[in-house]
Amino acid sequence: MLIGTAATATRDVPELIPVLIILLLVATAVALLSRRFRLPYVTGLVIAGLAIAELLPRRVGLNTSLILNLFLPILLFESAINTDISRLRSTLRPILLLAGPGVVLASGITALVLKFGLGLGWIPALLAGVILAITDTVSVIAVFKEVAVPGRLSTIVEGESLFNDGIALVLFGLILQAHLTGSVTLTEGVQRFVVVIAGGALLGLVLGYLCAGFFTQSDDPLSGILLTVALALGAYQLGELLRVSGVVAVVVSGLIVGNAGLSRRFSASSRITLYNFWNYAAFGVNTFIFLLIGLELELFTLWRNLPAVLLAIAAYQVGRLLSVYPLLALLRPFDRPIPLRWQHVMFLGNIKGSLSMALALSLPASLAERGDLIALVYGAVLLSLVGQGLSLPWLVKQLKLSPLSETRRQTEELQAQLIAAKAAQDELESLLKTGVLPKAVYEELRSRYQVQVARAEKLLRDRYNQRADSGAIDAGDRPKLDAIRRHLLLSEKSALQEALRKRVISEAIAREQLQQIDEQLLLLEDE
Structure with missing residues (x-):
């Protein structure tokens, strides 16, 4: 058959x-x-x-x-x-x-x-x-x-x-x-x-x-x-x-x-x-x-x-x-x-x-x-x-669930450049440690990416500082900032839970801190 x-x-x-x-x-x-x-x-x-x-x-x-x-x-x-x-x-x-x-x-x-x-x-x-x-x-x-x-x-x-x-x-x-x-x-x-x-x-x-x-x-x-x-x-x-x-x-x-x-x-x-x-x-x-x-x-x-x-x-x-x-x-x-x-x-x-x-x-x-x-x-x-x-x-x-303003578009372009350059630097670090790249080549390539990182960081910092001083945070940027803050709060929460598991801190203190973090998470917008 x-x-x-x-x-x-x-x-x-x-x-x-x-x-x-x-x-x-x-x-x-x-x-x-x-x-x-x-x-x-x-x-x-x-x-x-x-x-x-x-x-x-x-x-x-x-x-x-x-x-x-x-x-x-x-x-x-x-x-x-x-x-x-x-x-x-x-x-x-x-x-x-x-x-x-x-x-x-x-x-x-x-x-x-x-x-x-x-x-x-x-x-x-x-x-x-x-x-x-x-x-x-x-x-x-x-x-x-x-x-x-x-x-x-x-x-x-x-x-x-x-x-x-x-x-x-x-x-x-x-x-x-x-x-x-x-x-x-x-x-x-x-x-x-x-x-x-x-x-x-x-x-x-x-x-x-x-x-x-x-x-x-x-x-x-x-x-x-x-x-x-x-x-x-x-x-x-x-x-x-x-x-x-x-x-x-x-x-x-x-x-x-x-x-x-x-x-x-x-x-x-x-x-x-x-x-x-x-x-x-x-x-x-x-x-x-x-x-x-x-x-x-x-x-x-x-x-x-x-x-x-x-x-x-x-x-x-x-x-x-x-x-x-x-x-x-x-x-x-x-x-x-x-x-x-x-x-x-x-x-x-x-x-x-x-x-x-x-x-x-x-x-x-x-x-x-x-x-x-x-x-x-x-x-x-x-x-x-x-x-x-x-x-x-x-x-x-x-x-019109998520209108993309010109200001927000420019901000996201800078963020994309920064993310890409940082990732490339991390990969270069890995290649150097494993012996794939000689140190001279590593330093030359890393310096090129560092120029891109420094430029993107400066423009982003200026953009956020200018908007924070004027009180005119773009509505489209607020969810992005909240998403970053959410990621950081979740990292804090994970560290506290790990410390509690290892008995580094007491349960009462940990519960109080975790409750505060949960309250902050609920107040945040998420894209």
Whole structure:
């Protein structure tokens, strides 16, 4: 059987190569046109897939197993390894609220509307609710790269997406288990939910720190790439094997490697190589996923099911609305408030994507309404990617979330020059210590960068002093200064916690100092 399968796969390769070449050329053309006409890249890919579906020499489509076992771990790990835990920590409450209770609430509301609006059974309605509660953040982040948005808003959206998928997949598995076994009590469901999430987090911690240990001992970027690929795919597979959340395991391990593993001992050039690889991998995966979505969709089927699809879209938008605004309002007494304009972006950026389609395809054949649910999800994904994908950039621009003044632009240019020059000096120091550079060459190169550092520091100091004396701090600079101050306060807090752990200071003194720092953190704005 295995030999026959391998032989079939070998025969298929020559037929797939022309298809792959065509898809790459189409993706290149879409990228160029999207940049020229300032359209969302992922939306352009879906439309292009629809247009070329009948022109390909061989029919291709989404493969559920490929998406869940290969593409999903790659996308999750890339997001996690690029996420700064210090920024994630400052927005953890809204992230957990939206990714936890928010997903459960949105799924339940969507299921209720579909149950009574379309006459679905409870199990199909709940499955559809969970599938449509998943947000495709790739499309939203693509908009953020084109239009300036506050850093804190981007962190919340990215952070929610990291945990949103894990919670939704666990709920999906529990509902399928209820369908296959006939019944699952609420107590069993809650216990299973907690065990799966906690087990996935623990597995991710163990694998992440094991992998991080390698980076403290080695500075080989190529070996690091191989190891992180094995970690991303292996964490997911091991999680599924142990019946815990593979998605959570991948996210946690990626966070550990990105923040603890890639430390100072791993050189800047090696870190750049590793980050670039994962950026390219995620870009390539997203490109093929959204092209395949366009190839998989059928306009005739969408038209036939249009009333049901529109009801499904209305249902998940109501669910998102009732999970964003009320929950974030409840958070107000306990955390810095989320501006209303930011909440509009979180609500209207509720775009659906590949994971929703993959879960729809993975529904068991024993589910009577499987065909109807697949058509429903496909239609919702298409209209979401095209309608919301095209309108979201306009909305973000209209909200004017982060206007960039000329003064602030000049300040950021100086900051960029200073950051780049300081990083180059640090790398020169490392090259000198390892014997790669002779001292004479080191001193000559360092003096060149020192001129750039001194000039940038002087201009920045003059700019801040002038504005401080006049009392006219630019509104755009204040969040930047607050972000720097937040970083310093978090460093102070970490040092105090370490001193307390080592019993250098008493708990009473430490608690008082930590409370003062927490109060200062709450008063700060964050971009």
